[in-house]
Amino acid sequence: MRRVVEGAAVVTVDSRRTEYPVGHVVLDGNRIVAVGPGRAPDELREGAEVLDAAGCLVTPGLVNTHHHLYQWVTRGLAVDATLFEWLTTLYPVWAGIDEDAVHVAASGALAWLARTGCTTTTDHHYVFPSEGGDVFGAEIAAAQQVGLRFHPCRGSMDLGRSQGGLPPDDVVERLDDVLTGTDEAITRWHDPAPGSMVRVAVAPCSPFSVTGELMRAAAELARARGVRLHTHLAETLDEVDFCRERFGGTPLEYVEQLGWTGDDVWFAHAVHLDDKAVRRLGETRTGVAHCPSSNARLGAGTARARDLRDAGAPVGLGVDGAASNEAASLVEEVRHALLFARAAGGPQALTVRGALEMATIGGAQVLGRADEIGSLEPGKLADLVVWRLDTLAHHDIADPVAALVLGSAPPVELVLVDGEVVVRQGRVTTVDEHSLAVRAADVHRSLVRKAG
Incomplete structure (x- = not known):
C-alpha cells in the first residue's frame, strides 16, 4: 500500500539535517520512497492514501533504548527511595511475576510508548521466576500485537544477597541456566534480516547483581551469536562505591576488563563517569542509553550526554522502567534531556535539534540500526510520527522542532x-486501551498482595 503524508513541516534528521517548512513523505509498503518539499509528485499520489497533514510536524519514529516493560504493573511504589532502597522494596513484588503478568504489563507499556511517538523499543528483562513460565516470549508476543519494532534484551542475575549482591537469592538464576536460556532465546526469536521486527540482545543486569564470570561468559556468547550487549552501568554513586570496594576500580574499568566495550555494547544510564571514562566510551564507540526522567526520579544525577556525544559515543534516550518513571513517555524524555543538560551546563549544552537527534538517529546508532531507522530518507523503513502542532498549546510557537521539544x-x-x-x-489501533488499563490494575493488586 502506498501512503502519502503531505502539507506538514518535515524534519528528516538525515546526515545533512534537511528540513522542509512544508513537505511530503511517501511510503510504499514498509519503505520510504520519497521525501521532499511541497506537495508529493502526481505520479506518487496516484492510487495512494493521501493524508493532508497541514498544521503538523513529521519526524522519524522515536527510538527507546532502555526499558523494563514488566514494571508497568508495579508503578507508584517506593516513590521517595534511592535506587538501592527502591530495588530492595520491589524485588519481592517482581518475584511474583509470571507470563500473564508480563504480557499485560508489556502490552500496556508498549501501547503507551506508541502513544508518545515511539516506533522502536528495547526491553531489559532480567527477572525469571522459576514458576513464571515463558516471560520472555510473553513480552515478544505483546510487541507483535501492539506493532512496535522490538529489541528485547535477555537479562539475568546470578549474584544473590548471600554472595554479596543486592537481589534476594530467590530471584537469581544459576550461571549455566542463564547461558542456556539466553542462547535459546536468540535461537528462537532473533531475526538478523534487513527490516527485522525482533532482534535479541544479551543483557546481564548490573555489576551489583551479576558475577564477573557471567559478565565475561555473556560477552563471549553474544559475540559468538552475533548479537548486541546491554547492561546497567554507573547509575548511582552507591554503584561506584560498590565497584571500587569489591573490584578495585570504577564500574567502566571493571566491565571493560570483562570484554564490555565496543560498538556492539550499550550501557543504560552511565551517569557517574569521569573524564577518562567518557573518552574511553567515545574511543570504543560504546553506546549509552540516557534516561533523564528515571535518573531524576531516583535522585541519581544526570548523564553527561553532551560530553559523551562530543567524545564520539552514540547516545540515545530511554524511559527506563515504568516503576522508576511512571510517565513512561518517550517524547517527554526529549524535553527532559534538553532541560537537564542546560540546567547543568548552560543554554548551549544541548540544542533542541540535538535532543531530537538523540531520540531518533542517536537511538538507531545505539541499537546498530542507523542504516534502517532514525531518519526520513528514501530506502529506510517506514517508521514515522505525525505530531499535531495546530493546537492552542503549540500553534503560535515559531519553530516546529521547538514546539515539539520545549x-x-x-x-x-x-x-x-x-x-x-x-x-x-x-x-492505539491495535489493542483496547481501556481493557488493558483494567487488567494492569488487577495484576498490580495481585502482585502486591502476593508479596505480602
Missing part, C-alpha cells in the same frame, strides 16, 4: 511502524 507533548495524529498504522488521532 512545548507540552503534542497530540499524535499518526504513528506508522513498518508502514502499518499503530496510532491514529491519539488512539
